[in-house]
Amino acid sequence: MEIVYINTPLGIAKISGDNDGVSAISIEDEGFISNVIPSVLLDAVQQLTDYFEGKRENFDLVINPSGTDFQKKVWQELEKIPFGKTVSYLELSKKLGDVKAIRAVASANGKNPLWIVIPCHRVIGSDGSLTGYAGGLHRKKWLLEHEKPSSQQSLF
Template identity: 45%
Template sequence: MVMHTILTSPCGPLRIETSAEAITRIIFLDEPVPETVPGSPLLTLACDQLNAYFVGELTRFSLPLAPAGTPFQQRVWQALLAIPWGEKRSYSDIAAAIGNPRAVRAVGAANGRNPIPIIIPCHRVIGANGSLTGYAGGLTRKRWLLDHETKV
């Protein structure tokens, strides 16, 4: 059973989805949507941690996560979780971290399919030349998240 809530954030409304045991998805919404009251302790905890992140009081999430993906995607997402707050990595850095340095494009594809953005910090991955590259939530959100982590 999927449960969800809507959280208003500086990056726009977020739809947070969970199973009974873990966070499964966060979706950036482009249209204004009224915030909803979390219907479970896990959704409340997720909202509390995201709110603390957005005000600069939390630099590492401690939530149970269950992103659906292939074994390769799972390895990439685990590598993203190892990127410290306020730091950036290139796609080639992530490919090397998972032991497959030639898989830069596949890392980019897995990064783009991350179902739990912000918590699994795919926004911290940039181009090898330091440029901001694609982000499922849009480059404006990616820039905001990176700026937020360097200002706090």
């Protein structure tokens, strides 16, 4: 397993993976930046950098997260949420075919091992509120603002 630490506007991102794909991306408040980027993680580093620079809306990485079958099913559904859009936990539960599974869906969402790449930050409360986020609500708010379509400004 290879690991690299990169600087982002939201803290230090820790990226882990190997030849089978990226297995984890997490955010930390402090730490060190890697001097060398392992070749198996070059794409992940570049794509995250592009995302933060506003040059990327979708990720095209081989991913290999660890989780239960149910968690993986939830994460696959999260990957379908378009850039700049949000869904509620209830909507997500409906898409997965079981409205009563809302707590299990929320739990799986919270265990997402691939920060930003699997966009769990795009899931909000039914009332539009920013509900729990493993990286902290300040980061969730920043990410949603970052993805918000820019409004056309008047020239006059």
